[in-house]
Structure formats: structure tokens, C-alpha cells
Amino acid sequence: xxxxxxxxxxxxxxxxxxxxxxxxxxxxxxxxxxxxxxxxxxxxxxxxxxxxxxxxxxxxxxxxxxxxxxxxxxxxxxxxxxxxxxxxxxxxxxxxxxxxxxxxxxxxxxxxxxxxxxxxxxxxxxxxxxxxxxxxxxxxxxxxxxxxxxxxxxxxxxxx
Amino acid sequence: xxxxxxxxxxxxxxxxxxxxxxxxxxxxxxxxxxxxxxxxxxxxxxxxxxxxxxxxxxxxxxxxxxxxxxxxxxxxxxxxxxxxxxxxxxxxxxxxxxxxxxxxxxxxxxxxxxxxxxxxxxxxxxxxxxxxxxxxxxxxxxxxxxxxxxx
Numbered sequence: 001x002x003x004x005x006x007x008x009x010x011x012x013x014x015x016x017x018x019x020x021x022x023x024x025x026x027x028x029x030x031x032x033x034x035x036x037x038x039x040x041x042x043x044x045x046x047x048x049x050x051x052x053x054x055x056x057x058x059x060x061x062x063x064x065x066x067x068x069x070x071x072x073x074x075x076x077x078x079x080x081x082x083x084x085x086x087x088x089x090x091x092x093x094x095x096x097x098x099x100x101x102x103x104x105x106x107x108x109x110x111x112x113x114x115x116x117x118x119x120x121x122x123x124x125x126x127x128x129x130x131x132x133x134x135x136x137x138x139x140x141x142x143x144x145x146x147x148x149x150x151x152x153x154x155x156x157x158x159x160x
Numbered sequence: 161x162x163x164x165x166x167x168x169x170x171x172x173x174x175x176x177x178x179x180x181x182x183x184x185x186x187x188x189x190x191x192x193x194x195x196x197x198x199x200x201x202x203x204x205x206x207x208x209x210x211x212x213x214x215x216x217x218x219x220x221x222x223x224x225x226x227x228x229x230x231x232x233x234x235x236x237x238x239x240x241x242x243x244x245x246x247x248x249x250x251x252x253x254x255x256x257x258x259x260x261x262x263x264x265x266x267x268x269x270x271x272x273x274x275x276x277x278x279x280x281x282x283x284x285x286x287x288x289x290x291x292x293x294x295x296x297x298x299x300x301x302x303x304x305x306x307x308x309x310x311x
Contacts, residue, residue, distance in 0.1 A: 139258065
């Protein structure tokens with residue numbers, strides 16, 4: 001009889017433990033970030049215009065051979081301002097080429113933004129329509145991809 | 161004068177609200193609505209985007225969301241359909257780029273077995289418990305009325 005009396009309490013404890021586990025597992029601040037399915041897969045091919053030289057197109061083939069960091073940003077993105085000093089500090093070490101990926105932005109706005117927050121990028125590519133961004137699985141900014149020398153995505157992170 | 165002040169205040173509030181929505185890391189632009197060539201195409205499109213999850217908002221389908229990326233992806237889905245790709249090919253296209261997260265109906269495979277068959281497992285477990293309780297009580301006499309119980 002006593003065992004039966006404890007049953008609701010035990011059930012309550014089990015449910016409480018389950019809920020506590022749920023809270024514990026969602027403690028990461030980036031829990032909404034989706035892991036990129038591109039990791040260790042070939043990076044998407046692209047041909048994108050260069051921000052500072054209208055008319056010049058750079059293709060993914062030209063960038064092959066050495067790794068590069070692709071940092072997705074836009075002048076409309078407030079979090080990019082927060083992230084920018086980190087990218088800048090890394091770019092200044094000159095360990096890896098840091099390429100800016102100006103996503104869904106106006107040229108004038110992008111240039112003004114770089115003027116204001118400084119331009120640490122080795123090269124800035126633009127994707128005004130966001131067509132190539134879909135191939136990269138980009139859904140928000142900032143997001144950064146590390147592409148290795150054989151043009152595979154070695155890692156990605158979003159600082160959202 | 162008072163009226164003007166109030167309108168000004170209202171417009172100010174509206175602008176503040178607009179500014180706060182623009183603070184998300186998503187570019188806000190007014191999307192042009194998609195044009196369909198036939199009702200069949202429209203039907204197929206709506207059925208397809210309703211079972212794809214928006215990657216930005218995550219609790220809305222691609223059909224419901226107004227996030228910029230959802231607008232872009234809806235356009236992409238329509239383009240892929242017009243290229244003659246099947247529904248499955250469109251789904252695979254998005255999974256390859258955004259991960260399986262975009263599917264509201266995940267593929268049946270080893271790592272999703274618990275997801276697909278878990279409810280059935282719990283229903284079976286509950287059934288076994290109920291069956292055993294019933295069998296145990298079938299032989300026993302009905303419990304005596306408890307006079308001390310106050311209702």
C-alpha cells in the first residue's frame with residue numbers, strides 16, 4: 001500500500017528530472033544555430049562581383065590552393081558590428097585570407113559601413129540577390145565559413 | 161493642435177516599432193508576391209512549402225514566414241519546380257544546404273526510428289500496463305466502500 005502512495009511522488013520526480021534535463025540541454029546560447037551540412041563537403045562553386053572593383057568577378061576556382069575564411073556580413077546587420085573587431089583582430093594576424101561576403105546589401109551602404117568600422121578584408125565579394133548564399137545554406141548574418149585549400153568547408157560558425 | 165501631437169506620437173511609435181523589427185539580423189525589404197502560371201502549380205507549391213521549415217524563425221513553415229530568407233527560399237523553390245524538379249529533388253536540394261532541420265517530416269532512417277516509432281512504443285507499453293491492471297483486478301472483489309471518505 002505504501003508503494004502505491006509514493007507512486008505519484010516518484011512520477012513527479014521523474015517528470016521534474018526530465019524537465020530539468022531539457023532546461024540543462026538548452027543552456028547553450030547558440031542552441032538555435034543549425035550545424036551546417038556542408039562541413040567536410042566541397043564548398044559551393046561561385047562567381048561573385050568584387051565590392052571595391054565593379055565589373056570584376058572572382059570565382060571559387062581562383063581562390064583554391066590556400067584556405068580562406070568567408071565572413072558573411074551586411075551593413076543592415078547589427079550583430080556584425082559586434083563581431084567585426086574579432087574578425088579584424090584575426091585578419092591582422094595574416095594567418096589565413098579573410099574574405100568578406102557582403103550579403104543582400106546596397107553597394108553604397110556596404111562601402112560606408114567598411115569606411116566606418118574599417119576594412120580588414122583581403123577581398124570583399126558581394127551577393128546582392130542572395131542566390132549564392134542559398135548554396136552556402138546562409139540564413140542569417142554574421143556567419144563564417146572556413147574553406148580549406150582543397151575547397152572543402154572545414155568549419156562554420158554563426159555568432160548570432 | 162492636440163490632435164496633431166497625438167498623430168505625431170502615433171507615427172513616432174510606429175517608426176520605433178519598425179526600427180525594432182529591422183534590428184534583427186535579417187534584411188527587411190518588401191517582397192514582390194510570387195506569380196503562378198497555373199492553379200496546379202500554385203497548389204503543388206503551397207503543399208511543398210507547407211512541409212518545409214523556415215530556417216530563421218524555426219517554428220514556422222516556409223509558407224507562413226515573412227523572414228527575408230523565407231521569401232528568398234520560396235522563390236528558389238518555385239524556380240526549382242519550374243526547372244522540372246520533383247518534390248523530392250526540391251527537398252533534397254534544401255537538405256543539402258540547410259540540413260535535415262528544414263524537413264517537418266524527417267526521413268525514416270536509423271537515427272529517426274525513435275522519433276517515428278517512439279509514440280507507438282509508448283502506446284504499446286501503456287497497453288501492456290492497462291492489460292495487466294485489468295487482469296489483476298478481474299479476479300479480485302470490488303473494493304469495499306470507504307465510509308471514512310468525505311466527499
